[in-house]
Amino acid sequence: xxxxxxxxxxxxxxxxxxxxxxxxxxxxxxxxxxxxxxxxxxxxxxxxxxxxxxxxxxxxxxxxxxxxxxxxxxxxxxxxxxxxxxxxxxxxxxxxxxxxxxxxxxxxxxxxxxxxxxxxxxxxxxxxxxxxxxxxxxxxxxxxxxxxxxxxxxxxxxxxxxxxxxxxxxxxxxxxxxxxxxxxxxxxxxxxxxxxxxxxxxxxxxxxxxxxxxxxxxxxxxxxxxxxxxxxxxxxxxxxxxxxxxxxxxxxxxxxxxxxxxxxxxxxxxxxxxxxxxxxxxxxxxxxxxxxxxxxxxxxxxxxxxxxxxxxxxxxxxxxxxxxxxxxxxxxxxxxxxxxx
Amino acid sequence: xxxxxxxxxxxxxxxxxxxxxxxxxxxxxxxxxxxxxxxxxxxxxxxxxxxxxxxxxxxxxxxxxxxxxxxxxxxxxxxxxxxxxxxxxxxxxxxxxxxxxxxxxxxxxxxxxxxxxxxxxxxxxxxxxxxxxxxxxxxxxxxxxxxxxxxxxxxxxxxxxxxxxxxxxxxxxxxxxxxxxxxxxxxxxxxxxxxxxxxxxxxxxxxxxxxxxxxxxxxxxxxxxxxxxxxxxxxxxxxxxxxxxxxxxxxxxxxxxxxxxxxxxxxxxxxxxxxxxxxxxxxxxxxxxxxxxxxxxxxxxxxxx
Amino acid sequence: xxxxxxxxxxxxxxxxxxxxxxxxxxxxxxxxxxxxxxxxxxxxxxxxxxxxxxxxxxxxxxxxxxxxxxxxxxxxxxxxxxxxxxxxxxxxxxxxxxxxxxxxxxxxxxxxxxxxxxxxxxxxxxxxxxxxxxxxxxxxxxxxxxxxxxxxxxxxxxxxxxxxxxxxxxxxxxxxxxxxxxxxxxxxxxxxxxxxxxxxxxxxxxxxxxxxxxxxxxxxxxxxxxxxxxxxxxxxxxxxxxxxxxxxxxxxxxxxxxxxxxxxxxxxxxxxxxxxxxxxxxxxxxxxxxxxxxxxxxxxxxxxxxxxxxxxxxxxxxxxxxxx
Numbered sequence: 001x002x003x004x005x006x007x008x009x010x011x012x013x014x015x016x017x018x019x020x021x022x023x024x025x026x027x028x029x030x031x032x033x034x035x036x037x038x039x040x041x042x043x044x045x046x047x048x049x050x051x052x053x054x055x056x057x058x059x060x061x062x063x064x065x066x067x068x069x070x071x072x073x074x075x076x077x078x079x080x081x082x083x084x085x086x087x088x089x090x091x092x093x094x095x096x097x098x099x100x101x102x103x104x105x106x107x108x109x110x111x112x113x114x115x116x117x118x119x120x121x122x123x124x125x126x127x128x129x130x131x132x133x134x135x136x137x138x139x140x141x142x143x144x145x146x147x148x149x150x151x152x153x154x155x156x157x158x159x160x161x162x163x164x165x166x167x168x169x170x171x172x173x174x175x176x177x178x179x180x181x182x183x184x185x186x187x188x189x190x191x192x193x194x195x196x197x198x199x200x201x202x203x204x205x206x207x208x209x210x211x212x213x214x215x216x217x218x219x220x221x222x223x224x225x226x227x228x229x230x231x232x233x234x235x236x237x238x239x240x241x242x243x244x245x246x247x248x249x250x251x252x253x254x255x256x257x258x259x260x261x262x263x264x265x266x267x268x269x270x271x272x273x274x275x276x277x278x279x280x281x282x283x284x285x286x287x288x289x290x291x292x293x294x295x296x297x298x299x300x301x302x303x304x305x306x307x308x309x310x311x312x313x314x315x316x317x318x319x320x321x322x323x324x325x326x327x328x329x330x331x332x333x334x335x336x337x338x339x340x341x
Numbered sequence: 342x343x344x345x346x347x348x349x350x351x352x353x354x355x356x357x358x359x360x361x362x363x364x365x366x367x368x369x370x371x372x373x374x375x376x377x378x379x380x381x382x383x384x385x386x387x388x389x390x391x392x393x394x395x396x397x398x399x400x401x402x403x404x405x406x407x408x409x410x411x412x413x414x415x416x417x418x419x420x421x422x423x424x425x426x427x428x429x430x431x432x433x434x435x436x437x438x439x440x441x442x443x444x445x446x447x448x449x450x451x452x453x454x455x456x457x458x459x460x461x462x463x464x465x466x467x468x469x470x471x472x473x474x475x476x477x478x479x480x481x482x483x484x485x486x487x488x489x490x491x492x493x494x495x496x497x498x499x500x501x502x503x504x505x506x507x508x509x510x511x512x513x514x515x516x517x518x519x520x521x522x523x524x525x526x527x528x529x530x531x532x533x534x535x536x537x538x539x540x541x542x543x544x545x546x547x548x549x550x551x552x553x554x555x556x557x558x559x560x561x562x563x564x565x566x567x568x569x570x571x572x573x574x575x576x577x578x579x580x581x582x583x584x585x586x587x588x589x590x591x592x593x594x595x596x597x598x599x600x601x602x603x604x605x606x607x608x609x610x611x612x613x614x615x616x617x618x619x620x621x622x623x624x625x626x627x628x629x630x631x632x633x634x635x636x637x638x639x640x641x642x643x644x645x646x
Numbered sequence: 647x648x649x650x651x652x653x654x655x656x657x658x659x660x661x662x663x664x665x666x667x668x669x670x671x672x673x674x675x676x677x678x679x680x681x682x683x684x685x686x687x688x689x690x691x692x693x694x695x696x697x698x699x700x701x702x703x704x705x706x707x708x709x710x711x712x713x714x715x716x717x718x719x720x721x722x723x724x725x726x727x728x729x730x731x732x733x734x735x736x737x738x739x740x741x742x743x744x745x746x747x748x749x750x751x752x753x754x755x756x757x758x759x760x761x762x763x764x765x766x767x768x769x770x771x772x773x774x775x776x777x778x779x780x781x782x783x784x785x786x787x788x789x790x791x792x793x794x795x796x797x798x799x800x801x802x803x804x805x806x807x808x809x810x811x812x813x814x815x816x817x818x819x820x821x822x823x824x825x826x827x828x829x830x831x832x833x834x835x836x837x838x839x840x841x842x843x844x845x846x847x848x849x850x851x852x853x854x855x856x857x858x859x860x861x862x863x864x865x866x867x868x869x870x871x872x873x874x875x876x877x878x879x880x881x882x883x884x885x886x887x888x889x890x891x892x893x894x895x896x897x898x899x900x901x902x903x904x905x906x907x908x909x910x911x912x913x914x915x916x917x918x919x920x921x922x923x924x925x926x927x928x929x930x931x932x933x934x935x936x937x938x939x940x941x942x943x944x945x946x947x948x949x950x951x952x953x954x955x956x957x958x959x960x961x962x963x964x965x966x967x968x969x970x
Contacts, residue, residue, distance in 0.1 A: 051834035052805075064544055093546035106537040109368050110559040119555075120545040153365035159923045160692075170541070189691035190861055194905035194919035217835045219907040223917055246909060260839040262864025263910050264903060266887045269868030274843065277836055280804050375666065 005077060005177060005210055006040040006063075012071035013055070013062050017285070030285055032058040034234035035072070037311065042177070045204065045211040047221030047242075049257070050231035053284045056214045059231075060182045063212070064096050065089060076178075094124055097171040101183040103163035107155040114151045117141070117170045124174060140169040143206075145199060161192035165199070172203065180212045185220060197224055218254075219261050222246060230254045233284055233292040236311055240318035248331045250320035252276075252297050255330040291323070299328055372563070375639040382635025385628035392625060396444035405435035407442045408593045416611045428613040430603065439595055440618050446596040447622070450510060450580045451573040457515030458572065462522025463558070463565060469523070470530025471553055481527065484520050492517055496588060505591045510583065514576055525568060529561050563640040570633035574626040581622065597622040652679035653822060653855050654703070659715035659725075661698045661879075663708065670927045672698040674879040676715075680872075682822065683853040687866040687887075689902075690876035693925045696859045699876075700825045704742060705732045719823070738768035741816035745828040747808035751800040758796035761815055768819050783814040787844055806837035813844065820852065827859045842869055863906055867891060875899050878925040878935040881953075885960035895954075895962040897940045934964070942966060 013033040018026075033055040040046055050056045061067045063074055065081045074081045076096065081089060100106035107116055117137045121128055138148035144165040155163055164184060171179050181200065185193040201224055204211055215221050221228055222242065229239045230253060238251040249255045256275040263269050276298035282288055288295040294304035303323050311321045322328070376382055400407065404424070411425070411433040419428040419436075427437040469480040496513045503509055533539065534557075542552050581598025583589040585605075590596050597618045604615030661673035673695040680686045688696040700706075702713045703724055717724040719740065724732065736742075744750045752760055758780060765776035777796075784792035787810040800808055809829060816824050826845070830838040842865055849856060849869070858870055866873055866887065873890045875883040875898065883896040894900045901920035922939035931938060937947040944965075951965045 051836060061540075066540060066543060090546045090548075093544060096544075098541070098544045100537045100541065102537055106541050108538045108542075108556050108560070111555075112365055112367075119542065119547065123545055123547050123551075149362045152362055154367050156368060156371075157366060161923060167541075170545070174545075189924055190863070191691060191902060191905050191920040192924070194907075194917040195921075197907070197917055198919055219909050222909065223907055223915075256836060258909060260835045261909050262839070262842065262862065262868055264863035264867050264891065264906055264908060265910060266867045266891050268910060269864065272868060275836055275839055280806055280837070281834065378666070 003042045004039050005042050007075040008036060008038050008063065008072070009075070010072040011036045011059070011062060011069055011074060013058050013067060014070040028285055031234050031287070032284065033062060033069070034287075036231070036234075036236050037072075038229060038236070038239055040178070040210055040212065042210055043204070043208050044227070045213060045225045047225030047228040048212060048214045048231060049216065049218050049221055049228060051216055051257075051281065053233060053281060054231040055234040055284075056231055057182055060098065060180050060212070060214055063180060064093075064098055094120075094174045095177045097174070097176040097179045099164070099167050099171050099179060099181045099184045102187050103160050103167055104155060106167050107163060109155055112152050112154060113137075113141070113146075113166055116155070116166060117173055120170065120174050136173065137169075140173050143172070143203070144169045145195075159192075160188055161195060164188065164192075164196055168196075168199070168203070172207065172209075175207070176209070178210045178212070180214070182214050183216065184213070186216065193220070200224060217261055218246070218257050230257065233282065233287050235292055236319070236321060237293065238318070238320050238322075239311070240320075241316075244316060244318055246332065248329075250314055250318055250325045250330070251322045252299050252328070252330065253293050255332070258332055291321070299324060372639045376635050379635040379638060381631045382639075385631040385635075388624065389628045389632070392444070392621070392628075393448065396441050396448060399441040400438055400445075403435070403438050403441075405438050407434065407438045407595070410434055416607070418611070419613055427617045428611070430614045431607055431611065436614060436617050440597070440600060440621055443595040443597045443600050443618060444621060444625075446507070446590055446594060447577050447580060447598070448625075450514065450596070451577045453511050454514040454518055454576045455569055455572050457511070458518035458522050459565065459569065461515075462519035463526050463561065465519065466523035466526025466528075467530050467553055467557055467561065470527035471534060471549070471557060473531075473534075477527070481524075484523055487517075488520050496583065500588055505588070507590055507594065510580060510589060514579055518572060518576060522565070522568060522572070525564065526561055529564050530557055533557055533560055563636075567633055567636045567640065570629050570636060574629040577622070577625065650681055653682045653684075653720065654857075655679040655716070655718040656699070656703070657716040657718070659699065659702060659713065659717065661695065661702045661707065661711060661713045664710045664712075665928075668928050671930060672711075672879055672927060673702065673713075676876075676879070676881055678874055678881060678884065680823070680855050680857060682855055684872065685849060685856040685858060685870040687870040687873045688857060688859045688876060689861065689863065689866055689873055691861050691924060693878060693927055694876040695879035696876050697827055700742065700827055700857065700859055704736060704740065704825070705729065737764055737821075738819040739821050740823045740825065741819070741821040742825040742827065743809075743812045743816045743829055746832050747805060747812050748800070748832075750812055751808060753800050756797055756799055757811055761796075761811075761818060764815060764818050779818065780814075783818050784811070786817075786848070787811070787814045789814070804837075805833055806840060809833060809837075809841055810844065813841070813848070817848065817852070817854065821854060823855045823857065825857045825859070828861070829858075830862070830865060831860070838865070845869060863891075863902060875902070878927070878930055880935060880963065881961075882936065882964070883960075883962040885962075886958075889958065889960040893960070895956075895960065895967060896936075896964050897942050897966070898936050899962075901939075901941075 011033055012031065012035055015030040015032055017028045017030055036059060038046065048056050048059070058067065062069045065074065069082060076092060081092065084092065114137050117140055118133045121133055121136060138151060141148045141151065146162060146165050155166070158166070185196050188196060200211065203209065213221055213224055218228070225242050227239065227241055228245050230237045230251065232253050237253045238245065238249065240250060245254060246258065249258060256277050259273060259275045263272065277296045279296050282295060290305040290307055291309050294300040297304065307323065309321045309323045311319050313319055314325060411429060414423050414425060414429050415433040416431050417423055417425060417429045419426060425435050427440070429435055465480065469477045499509050499513055539552060539556055542556055580589060580596060581601060584596050584598030585602040589599055600618035601615060601622065604618060607614050656676060656678050659673055659676040663670040663672060676699060688699065690696045703717045705724065705727070707713060713725060715725065719735065724735070758777070761780035762773065762776045765771055765779050766773065781792045781796060784795055789795050789807065789810055803811070830841050833841065846869055858866065860866060870887050873885065873887050874881050875890065875896065877898050883890060883894065883899045890899060891903065894903055904918040905920055907917060920939055925935060933948040934951050937943040946965050951963050953961055953963045954967060955961045
């Protein structure tokens with residue numbers, strides 16, 4: 001379990017935006033992803049959580065080299081994906097797949113289920129026999145919980161949950177090693193979310209996949225991740241083991257996000273304390289100086305505005321980008337206040 | 342307490358139905374059924390079919406030839422007695438036969454020019470839209486420049502240099518019409534480009550040309566079809582306009598536009614020479630418009646035209 | 647002790663839509679009531695009919711929709727009213743806030759103008775008075791610098807701020823009933839919590855009854871007094887929030903509570919999903935509409951189950967627990 005498959009080093013993705021009129025214009029730079037680093041081992045699931053503007057979707061596409069990063073490296077099995085030529089990169093795609101957020105938009109409405117799931121097969125094995133393709137497609141459909149006799153139907157004839165299963169089948173048809181799931185359950189009903197999460201867990205075990213599961217709140221990733229990474233305005237705030245992060249987070253933003261999730265239990269919900277956050281999310285075009293989170297942080301001190309905190313390794317092996325990570329005790333349920341200097 | 346068949350998304354009812362493959366219902370079929378419910382479009386289609394049959398087979402069945410001058414009956418109003426159901430013109434030619442043969446030319450111009458503009462416009466627009474960047478900018482500036490050229494000037498130039506040949510009419514009209522199609526297709530391609538199923542295809546390593554062929558163009562066809570039904574009448578009108586100005590087809594060939602031009606001259610003395618071709622022209626244009634409207638409604642925007 | 651008369655009583659509400667594919671039954675013989683000052687949640691997923699219920703009450707159904715039944719607001723049947731009659735209630739006595747604040751506010755008008763319009767129209771106040779009231783409401787929803795906000799356009803605000811403006815607009819005329827349709831669904835988690843806190847505060851201060859339409863069980867737990875769970879257009883369970891959450895009687899409610907990922911349960915505990923797919927409103931099954939997905943369905947479920955009522959007024963539509 002300790003063989004590393006993916007290493008991301010200081011990844012950055014910038015977008016140039018031109019503002020202004022005919023005569024004067026300024027070019028603003030949107031740093032969607034700003035210095036993200038992490039490792040992923042074989043068979044492991046990393047949950048990436050963040051709210052709007054944190055850069056998680058951009059990160060997903062950069063990891064698959066669908067967007068060219070502006071800085072940093074993505075090393076898959078030791079090779080830098082962005083240094084490969086087009087043909088070599090194309091071959092690597094067999095191993096790296098993605099499942100999207102909107103199940104219906106991710107499927108070409110004019111193609112049958114068979115064509116959708118078979119397309120990767122034709123792309124990589126152009127000479128493959130029809131019978132083999134048919135067999136494999138039906139096998140995939142069974143594996144994701146769809147009836148194989150639906151193979152001639154079109155996406156609009158299925159429910160959202162079933163469409164997501166088709167998307168998963170397509171992602172897995174080439175036996176990839178890494179699957180990135182970009183908010184795969186956000187667009188689904190609550191009762192279907194659990195089906196899909198369980199399906200992904202099951203498939204991961206069966207096929208020994210490495211998964212990156214992206215979501216916008218911490219409760220969704222809790223059941224599937226081994227480790228969790230929290231992002232804010234393009235930067236990593238915390239990267240910790242699942243067993244630790246939910247009990248004692250090492251970053252005030254993580255703690256706020258945990259407190260913000262409404263618990264479906266009336267007594268607990270009524271007693272829930274405030275997140276302590278002040279103000280609104282700053283625009284990614286004008287991130288605050290120093291620690292990007294300091295403008296809303298209930299524990300920020302002068303240093304937080306002046307110095308950018310590096311992502312540091314803590315005693316227990318988890319990582320935190322907070323100057324005060326050691327001194328703050330953010331244990332959920334009993335937060336010992338140590339916030340005023 | 343609960344069963345662990347949470348992995349299965351199967352409708353139990355379906356599971357009981359057995360193993361043979363279910364037939365799918367493609368978005369085209371859905372659109373077709375919706376179209377059939379649109380009465381205006383369906384009637385228009387029948388009327389169009391009738392006119393096309395008339396135009397193709399009519400002249401063979403009518404006893405008069407289009408260039409036969411019947412000196413007994415010049416400028417006669419429509420009557421059954423004379424055998425000229427729609428009357429004759431000033432030189433005694435039967436209006437009905439002339440109109441039907443003129444229809445052949447008008448409809449053919451419509452069809453050919455549209456096919457030309459389709460083939461050129463769709464591929465041009467899809468390529469410009471998909472690849473973007475410098476290629477797109479250059480290609481679209483070319484379109485802009487050609488668009489800015491005065492059309493009539495161009496046509497007159499062609500006529501003067503090459504004479505009034507019917508093929509030139511096709512060329513002239515086709516050369517201008519593909520521009521609109523290219524712009525529309527490019528716009529639609531731009532919005533399709535960012536759809537998630539296109540990103541999915543790229544993530545699966547599908548090549549650019551395959552993406553254009555398999556994913557982009559089929560999803561453009563709906564929009565293209567609607568525009569085709571609007572372009573055909575436009576083209577017929579342009580040809581009519583050219584003929585009206587005397588730049589269109591040459592005698593003895595005729596088109597609806599030319600007939601209308603002739604008829605307009607005799608408007609006061611022999612109104613039927615104007616009315617008959619005008620009615621055919623107008624009905625045809627209306628029919629195409631209704632069919633186009635019906636197509637637009639049937640191809641629901643939710644289905645991503 | 648006499649219970650106060652209900653503010654809104656919905657009786658046998660039926661809502662259907664004519665579509666090219668057939669008739670869609672969105673709501674089937676729905677009955678519920680809400681008392682003044684109470685907060686009731688309509689909980690359900692897609693196809694449950696919760697949004698269409700609210701639309702029907704306010705006369706906002708789409709053109710191809712039709713409805714039957716009664717919606718008695720202070721004794722007057724809203725479903726029988728004409729548009730001019732309804733307009734006297736809409737905005738002043740019954741207000742509604744929607745899910746997406748981006749599309750609910752007119753992007754071409756300044757916030758202040760939109761709010762003042764509402765007050766002047768319903769309460770006939772002079773412009774200056776209306777303006778003062780609007781600013782007061784903006785302050786009540788904790789918008790920093792309300793005077794400045796007054797002069798700005800919707801696109802200048804973030805999603806959370808816009809939603810606060812919507813809440814302020816809803817409460818401008820101190821309505822007796824506020825219907826909130828998924829007010830937090832389009833918001834980030836940390837912003838969502840601010841809005842729910844806001845609604846909780848406002849609830850305590852005024853006596854506005856709130857119907858909260860949502861699929862989020864967590865938000866309901868913190869905010870509501872009573873819950874009605876809907877499935878395929880019908881109410882399947884109804885009771886106080888403690889009853890429904892701590893002692894759910896209907897298998898669908900149980901399934902929902904077990905399938906929601908929760909932070910208060912250990913992570914290695916599995917999520918238990920509800921099998922099957924959301925209901926197809928064009929072809930609903932006979933009898934109990936949940937039976938295709940119910941882990942405890944049996945023979946009798948082919949018949950329509952009765953609504954059972956426990957002693958402490960906890961109602962649920964199921965054969966289980968029925969002595970017969």
